[in-house]
Amino acid sequence: MSLEEVRALAHTAGYEIIEIFRTRYRNRIGSGLLERISYMSEEADTIIFYGNPSPSTVFQLMKATRKPVVDRVQLILEIFARHAGSREAKLQIEMARIKHELPLVREYIRRSKMGEYPGFLGPGRYAVDAYYRHLTSKLARIRRQLEKLKDTRRLRRNARRRLGLPQAAIVGYASAGKTSIFNALSGESKPVGEEYFTTLHPKHKLVTGKHGRIVLVDTVGFIRDIPPEIIEAFYATLEEIVDSDTIIFVVDISEPLDTIREKVVSGLDIMARIGAVGKPVIVAANKMDLTDPSHAGKAISIIRKILDERGIENTVIPVSAMTGEGLERLLEVSTKKAYPKSLHERG
Numbered sequence: 001m002s003l004e005e006v007r008a009l010a011h012t013a014g015y016e017i018i019e020i021f022r023t024r025y026r027n028r029i030g031s032g033l034l035e036r037i038s039y040m041s042e043e044a045d046t047i048i049f050y051g052n053p054s055p056s057t058v059f060q061l062m063k064a065t066r067k068p069v070v071d072r073v074q075l076i077l078e079i080f081a082r083h084a085g086s087r088e089a090k091l092q093i094e095m096a097r098i099k100h101e102l103p104l105v106r107e108y109i110r111r112s113k114m115g116e117y118p119g120f121l122g123p124g125r126y127a128v129d130a131y132y133r134h135l136t137s138k139l140a141r142i143r144r145q146l147e148k149l150k151d152t153r154r155l156r157r158n159a160r161r162r163l164g165l166p167q168a169a170i171v172g173y174a175s176a177g178k179t180s181i182f183n184a185l186s187g188e189s190k191p192v193g194e195e196y197f198t199t200l201h202p203k204h205k206l207v208t209g210k211h212g213r214i215v216l217v218d219t220v221g222f223i224r225d226i227p228p229e230i231i232e233a234f235y236a237t238l239e240e241i242v243d244s245d246t247i248i249f250v251v252d253i254s255e256p257l258d259t260i261r262e263k264v265v266s267g268l269d270i271m272a273r274i275g276a277v278g279k280p281v282i283v284a285a286n287k288m289d290l291t292d293p294s295h296a297g298k299a300i301s302i303i304r305k306i307l308d309e310r311g312i313e314n315t316v317i318p319v320s321a322m323t324g325e326g327l328e329r330l331l332e333v334s335t336k337k338a339y340p341k342s343l344h345e346r347g
């Protein structure tokens with residue numbers, strides 16, 4: 001796990017990092033470090049433990065800092081929640097959240113039965129018992145709702161297709177610049193007027209390019225090493241990619257070549273896994289302002305090669321969301337790629 005990844009995910013979830021501590025142990029905290037953290041945490045609203053701490057480590061931290069503790073799974077779920085468009089995705093996220101919280105509540109109950117009342121965290125023992133029962137029955141309810149929703153998903157997709165508006169999904173890893181590009185491309189245009197979309201989600205915008213109008217979608221993006229327990233929620237949050245006619249894959253071109261290669265390959269793997277295949281991919285080689293032409297040139301040929309080898313129709317466009325370089329062409333190509341096919345298919 002890299003510091004860059006921690007920063008990127010925390011930024012995407014809306015946190016500002018004020019201090020980073022490294023633990024000597026994988027998922028535990030030694031007493032010296034705990035003391036330093038509790039001293040520093042005065043200024044923080046939240047403690048992020050970027051790993052898989054046991055419930056008892058979480059308690060230790062909460063007790064020492066008196067702040068809410070968010071682990072890696074929770075951090076990722078917060079990011080999903082910011083992007084979840086459909087009811088199904090929201091329910092999947094809620095289900096994952098509850099499943100993740102149950103062991104913690106169990107630990108809470110265990111401690112209070114031993115006479116250790118972590119009262120400063122909230123309610124006493126009986127309230128916690130009731131809360132546990134509330135969570136488990138909510139979990140059962142969500143499971144039933146998800147079963148029902150499976151049948152309606154296909155209908156919803158057809159409804160979007162009947163509107164005849166092509167859709168382009170903006171994908172990429174955290175901090176590649178997806179939202180910056182989404183904002184830059186849709187800056188001039190108003191939020192989508194059609195009733196269907198305004199009620200859908202603020203991360204959809206209707207934009208007008210040279211070849212017509214398309215709906216742009218700012219997606220949650222890809223995350224490495226998604227824990228298996230939240231993989232369903234991840235796929236549900238990414239379903240807008242499957243619904244799209246074309247993919248804008250934003251790549252931070254200023255990163256090392258190996259990182260770029262690895263991210264492009266694993267991003268394509270995720271798309272294949274959720275069934276987002278057979279769509280043209282437009283690679284927005286972003287942050288051109290941060291890199292020199294020779295590095296960018298090498299990165300672009302690596303990206304082209306990966307896509308070509310997989311037989312994916314692709315165009316790579318150097319852009320900078322910062323300076324605006326290449327954005328006009330990006331929009332032009334995106335509308336062009338999204339249109340002809342959809343017109344044929346939808347009549």
Ligand SMILES: Nc1nc2c(ncn2[C@@H]2O[C@H](COP(=O)(O)OP(=O)(O)O)[C@@H](O)[C@H]2O)c(=O)[nH]1
Pocket residue numbers: 012172173174175176177178179180181221286287288289290319320321322323
């Ligand atoms: N220098 C530079 N910074 C950029 C560019 N595009 C995005 N950024 C910065 O990269 C960070 C992540 O951007 P954001 O759009 O939030 O990425 P997202 O996580 O993919 O949505 C922000 O600090 C942006 O200001 C670019 O073209 N050039």
Ligand SMILES: [Mg+2]
Pocket residue numbers: 012178179180
């Ligand atoms: Mg974003």
